[in-house]
Amino acid sequence: MTEKIMEGSIAVAHAVARCSPDVVAAFPITPSTHIPQELSRIQPEYGFEFVPVEAEFSAISAVFGASAAGGRAFTATSSQGLLLMHEVLFAASGTRLPMVMVVANRAISAPLSIWNDWQDSISQRDAGWIQLYCKNSQETVDATIQAFKITEEARIPVMVCFDGFYLTHEISPIDVPEKKEIDAYAPKGKRDSLDVGDPKSFGCYATPAYYQDMKKEQDDALFASAGIIEKHAGKFAEKFGRPQFAFIEEYKNDKDAAIISMGSLAEEAELVADEGLAGVVRVKCFRPFPRDALKKALQGKKRVVILEKDVSFGFGGALATEVKSLLFEAGLAPEVTSIICGLGGKDVSVKNIKEALQEKGSAWM
Amino acid sequence: MQNYVKPKCTNKTGSWRSQKPVVNKEKCIGCGTCERSCPDMAVKVVDGKAVVDYDYCKGCGICANECPVKCIQMKPEKE
């Protein structure tokens, strides 16, 4: 294991290249741009097909096509770009094609904002993709490598999310495993694909007699992918020698109060936990939603404070909504505070998090 | 469930017809114009004469219209 001082996006790009993709297609959008740029720079060394497409929906469509042809395919985007891909996300998950996308979380227009929040990926949570939220660049690199294994076994597209600017542009010591190690961890297998020797039709239209059953099967598969996610996290930890969190991470979660959050915000909350004020339960795998792991982690809590950088307008925070529903299912009734914060890159300091612990009900901070 | 299907079609579109092509075998010169012009691949030249596959023919009448010797007549299906 060799750590180098690297920018988060650059590390992710190198990790992707070492996963031997066949096709990388991308369109630039701040703050994910350094990923495709770096990939185009190192492409001659690795030999993958790099396609600088004319729009994000073309990027994900090219990835779709490459996957249908049996290739390992990747793209990266943020915000507006992810939204432009919205239609294709559903087509990809519905056609059960493996692919990996890294999302550098950024706020959505209007008004225009290039700064970090989770609205972009959270608003895609219904699209049937596996969604992983990473707390730091190292975890993002690790999750991206695991994503290629997960997607190819589960036949579900995987979205790896990390905070725009906070993580994409953060320079820190990161270990990107060597290509030959990754080749051993994530070799490519054969799968059903477009092949002139054996004609197959991908992407049909389904009448009412069939459609719902196909959707149920898709939903069942997404739930079942939890096992696959856990398995590959375990194998990664074993091979590369650092712990991986498949679903959630608990940090000093032995208090009456727990802060629930995701991404780099959850890592920041650890500083509050260090002061003994509350534990942190970080959601790493948002889809499939980690019901069992969360139920266990929230047993006996008297107080739960959810911090999130997104809002479902006219209702509340998405994470809070899902946690509350989970608590109800589990018959747990702590006092719940739902905090919406950090939208459009608004700073959330340790002081803010401590103030949040005093809030009641729902609040914007 | 697989994410693909193999080629297969059991849909016999002959039931769509309200008129059907009838070939006058004596006049037919086996040029193949009808075979080439059929959107449904429902007419073929076999042993020098046009033969209609009534399981699939939708009765569009293009073959009758294009035939250079006008040996195909469109007749009501019920006849």
Add this chain to the structure above:
Amino acid sequence: MTELFLKGHRACAGCGSVLALRYVLEALGKDVIVVNATGCMEIISSQYPESNWGVPYVHCLFENTASVATGVSRALKHLDKEGTVVVIGGDGASYDIGFGAVSGAMERNEDILYVCYDNEAYANTGLQRSGATPFGSATTTTPSEMGGKGEWKKNLTFIAAAHAVPYAAAASVAFLPDLQAKLKKAKQKKGFRLVNVHAPCTVGWKINPVKAVEVARKAVECGLWNLFEIDDGKFKLSRPVGEAPVAEYLKMQGRFKHLTPKQVETIEEHARSVKPELEKLEKANVNFQRFL
């Protein structure tokens, strides 16, 4: 011969587009990978759990076919797999909603053979006007009460030429040997090739199905659709530009029934102007791949 396109598809009786499709597959053979846009050809052939495609096939969405094909083509290259990537999209998918993707693929000179079946409307959704709908044509969004479409038809074949692609051709279902020759030629080339096929829609053009091929012939004979190639940048007519009066073509179709004598005159003038212009272009020996 293994069936490349199975019988029993659900196209309308007399469909010009599926006839074009038949020719496309027969000319190109079995080592193709079809990438199909949402639209008539996709709907009539891919109803689960069956498929009429005897060749490898993928359908994704409506507007992204050229991009999906880009991905397929690049993956085949990297994986060293066989197959010509053939896109099949209607005028809606190619001229309009998918235009950005088509332009991007053309500009990058992706190795794909793009076949557009131009039936001059959004047929599958009920015959609404498209960028390919000709002047005066009644559609469900440019009804006869409105006088039909007020704008002229977009020219995708020349748009391809303006991207300096290696090959762009206009063909018709009524001129089969020409269509097949163009497809075979396109197959031999590399990079972005377009074959734009004029294909009558019996329902949309409001014609008796028996006339489906005949009406396509009349379109070429009166100069409203022309057969040509822009091969390695050079323009070449495939036959002399038609000079028959447009009235013969227009009166075959219910979608032009409402035209005023003035409108017919406008169309006639337009058709008559095409011949000298295209002849000038051919004579000038312009090379689209040079000056752009």
